[in-house]
Amino acid sequence: MRSLQPNIGAVPMVAPAVHTGNNTGAATDLLGFESACLVVNTGAVAGDGDFSIKLQESDTTTAGDFADVAAEHLTGTVPATLEAASVYRLGYIGHRRYLRTVLTRNGGTSLALGAVLVKGHPAEVPVT
Template structure:
């Protein structure tokens, strides 16, 4: 009754690393799941590294087909800039099959960061 792990799938979209440029993740396929959330985890910022996070969606995996997710399709909001040593979580309630994260470098040098997409409410459980 309390087992959450069998009802979610976690996909690492940004491996924890020091980011020195804009990072666009690979597409995550939401087929077979009825909910999703993005978790961004940050560490140190060097030389005022200023990164803006966003989520994009598409019906295909073609890079040019992705568009920014409308605020109405997010539960919660991303900050205008990531802060050091923080964790952010935002839910996705859109209808597209694929999502991806974009961490845009606006100024400064770098940030240590990683991101995970958590897919939930599977059509078939338990998830392996």
């Protein structure tokens, strides 16, 4: 068996918490990595919570430069409404340097959620 640990980087995108509103994550730098996958882990949904999540990309860290990642630059999908007690994987195959998440509350009360960006195919190993 081989360990994946020295070959990936992991960056928190959405802190694990009960979210009651919108949340835009910080810009995450992909420099030194050739691939990325957003892993979203949900918990309880309260009050018919209706939340969605998406990835945005940019060549800079300027908030206004971010745009939604085009469907052809994603592998996998997340549903329009995130469900309780679920794990979703959304792969990124685009070419921009920075990614961020946008969690949107479309209705309802709250959703327990956390998200991590797993960065792969590093230029240098082991990843520290």
